[in-house]
Amino acid sequence: MCSRNDEEDGSQSLMEGKTKLTWTEVCQKCSTEKPVIQILQIKHAYCRNCFLAHVNHKFRSTLGKSKMMKPSDVVLAAFSGSGKSNAMLHLLHAGLSEQSHKRFLFKVQVLYIDEGAILGTSLEDRTANLQAISGIIEQYGFKSYYTTLASIFEETGSKCFPLVKDSTLKIKENSEEELKNLFLNVKSLTAREDLLRQLRRKIFLQSAKELDCCKVFTANTSTDLAIHILTDVSLGRGSQMHHDVSFCDPRDASVKIIRPLLELSSKEVTYYSVFHELESIYIPSLCTKASSDSSIHNMSKQFVMELMENFPSTVSTVFRTGEKLGSTNTTNTCETEDNLCIICQMKLDVSVAACSSVQATDFSRLISSLGPAGFDNKTLSQLPDTSKGILSNQADSLLCSSSTSCCSDSDVQCGCHKDVQRLSFPDVEKLCCYGCRLIIHDMENTSSLPESILHKVRTRRSLENMRESIQDFLL
Amino acid sequence: MPVKCSSSCGKNAILKRPKTGDALCKDCFFWAFETEVHNTIVSGHLFKKGDTVAVAASGGKDSTVLAYVLKVLNERHDYGLNLVLLSIDEGITGYRDDSLETVKQNRDDYQMPLKILSYEELFGWTMDAIVGQVGRKNNCTFCGVFRRQALDRGATLLGVNCVATGHNADDLAETVLMNILRGDIARLQRCTSIITASESEGSIPRVKPLKYTYEKEIVMYAYFKRLVYFSTECVFAPNAYRGHARAFLKDLEKIRPSVIMDIIHSGESLQVKDDVKLPVRTQCTRCGSVSSQELCKACVLLEGLNRGLPKLGIGKTSLANRAREQQDAQKTRIVNCDF
């Protein structure tokens, strides 16, 4: 019985079941007003004003204790039109309007990213969204900009445009087409969503650089981040998830991505918006219309929500797990470009031990295609210490001959390694982390990737060739 | 239209591998399945020539397939292993009797010696008796903890070099999710390692040769090899939380079959921050097995049962200590009255 359980030592008690929160007659904070909301972490009922003060305090203390904000900073706040991101703007605005010593000294600009192209939204609707967005931001008086997802395909020129009352959406047909192609090329919704997340991150960084901002603020709550943790683990991104779920994502040398709402739950932020009667605009995104079993992200979201019903502490437990992960002294800035994933900038995590999940999967692919007849027993006996060498080379050439984009003539040893212009799947995959490889795996061909990424592949490949040819003379 | 085997052996494929999506014929599948386990054994350095290995046999599909494959590979690749079956009789009427029959069948079919150890002889309690005491709610804690201890003791008794368990890729991925959900950082870091060698000496290492094998492929292998196994889930209500993690994993697998290997990869590659304190693992002062507390969980649970305080080991340590002290205080009082 329960042989699956025999690693247990009975610590499931770490999970708290549902405990009854205490509704009281009066607010636990001010003891005068009638309570309207219960806060899980405090397990007490608060009145409206005390609750709003609590959220504001949490937001300020999150920023304060990080000791990362400098008076000279210009922050780029990402605004999507959602209630959450409006709450973030409202909190920032409140902080900037405070009296003297309590006032935030940094400056705030707002960025809206138009993603309409990948959803096939009409240009009129996209422009209408844009104007509604500008209407909300205007109330706060922030300087605001918009950019489009397709700008990732543009090589030169400005990609961010000022967002004012009657801005019309400027698009470039070419890059819009390229963006649509890229997403059509990715077969599964899971990979499309993951790709979108990586591209958004690139857009944040690219826009911040263009607008001279050193920090980007995103409105992720602790609930969002708990969902991200489960999603990241399931996408093979275990080694990098601490960057995706911590206060600061330090991967880029000059722009930090900051999550100032991470100590607040989605419930708290939603109530904040409701009590302040903040407007939100519904702009559909890649996953909004899809059912829960359509992608790993949607499934994780549903799972966390359901678990919250019976185990309300789930979010904070998962979130605290995430906080403890990741090496503290590894800052990516000291890494050389050569070791980083070309898509997400993470340290490549694929050259792992001989006995690992990566090696086992490669091995499965290899022997499924070779079969008992094609498999030389000597190959296996050489395997243990050469997991990188022999195995990945063979797997590479196999992947090559089975993919449609290169080597149509499968009898000839794959020639794509010599081809300068065309890039094979292995060429690209070699420079990707485990998680991004899964995206590439789901693509029909690699040529639809943005030129900035393909360029990196070519450069790194030719550098490698150069190194190979002079290897004997390197000391 | 029949699909050809992807190894181009010329035969028609009869199955699609859940792990890679490749279509294989029966013979190529057997060969691939066995060669992969062999690869895991070789690359993970699981055994040394001349080792005596106890296969933890429950009569279920994982351990039945494990025993069979180890026997095949031991002969094919000349590992030089001495394989024995080690089975634990938890003492559950109806359930265990049937599964022990399966294990005995394995013993005869594979010609391996079999040692059966019972909870009753090891701990003085059968699971039936424990359920009588604690009810059906927390008994999985008991059976998990006691099973772990029982395997250790059995391995010591048999004088083996290591214990091979039938944990498969699905089990591992589920455990990774489980440890994230309950915030168990220490176990999260440990759970994907293929050899659970204990830091303290005297404890016998556990190995998981089926670590990278999908549960579905184990069922396929048993089915096409016509291996008999006993398939019943725990008769008592299993841990609800683990059940959630299991269901979640199954849902994810439907969306992307490679998710099991992807989660294991995540587990293998994640790091714990340098400044996070992990519990120090020491030895239980009572029985000597590995534990992060002064008393190991098995000893605490056993003490609870023997004292008539079965909840002792289930709640928090502080609560357990208080309950223990209260009872001791009462005892002293009674003793005092006598004088």
Ligand SMILES: [Zn+2]
């Ligand atoms: Zn109040």
Ligand SMILES: [Zn+2]
């Ligand atoms: Zn990557």
Ligand SMILES: [Zn+2]
């Ligand atoms: Zn075949």
Ligand SMILES: [Zn+2]
């Ligand atoms: Zn059980």
Ligand SMILES: [Zn+2]
């Ligand atoms: Zn003990």
